[in-house]
Amino acid sequence: MxxxxxxxxxxxxxxxxxxxxxxxxxxxxxxxxxxxHAAGFELSENEKHYPVKMEIDEILSKxxxxxxxxxxxxxxxxxxxxxxxxxxxxxxxxDLINDxxxxxxxxxxxxxxxxxxxELNKTAYEKRYQNILEYIFKSIRKExxxxxxxxxx
Numbered sequence: 410m411x412x413x414x415x416x417x418x419x420x421x422x423x424x425x426x427x428x429x430x431x432x433x434x435x436x437x438x439x440x441x442x443x444x445x446h447a448a449g450f451e452l453s454e455n456e457k458h459y460p461v462k463m464e465i466d467e468i469l470s471k472x473x474x475x476x477x478x479x480x481x482x483x484x485x486x487x488x489x490x491x492x493x494x495x496x497x498x499x500x501x502x503x504d505l506i507n508d509x510x511x512x513x514x515x516x517x518x519x520x521x522x523x524x525x526x527x528e529l530n531k532t533a534y535e536k537r538y539q540n541i542l543e544y545i546f547k548s549i550r551k552e553x554x555x556x557x558x559x560x561x562x
Contacts, residue, residue: 464560465510468552468556468557469510469553471556473502473503475552476502476548479545480541480545484541494538497522501518501524504521518539518543519534521542522534
């Protein structure tokens, strides 16, 4: 057990010494620590039902794909948004999914879209895109939650 404590202590000292913002993708850290120290241990019945990294990647990729289909079906084909707007929304959703995968924080949906539409202001966002992004993100969260529940039970 002392080996684990010294490993973590060294890891955190290394992070502090780099003089960078000390954000740690916690999910990735947990996976790596489990990989390092779980060899040779049997998992309890409860632990066997948690999705592994590969399953989580698959769930997130599928949720992104389904969100992109919704954008096309509900907004592009019904001519509520044009092709370039759909592409910008897809890029924002891809960034959001990557942050979910890495265990990062989600600053706000506006911030994800603003990266891809630099001239976008808050008023235009609220009028044109806010409801769409909130709906799509809500459906992504629901799909992810449903798939993880399926894997567990």
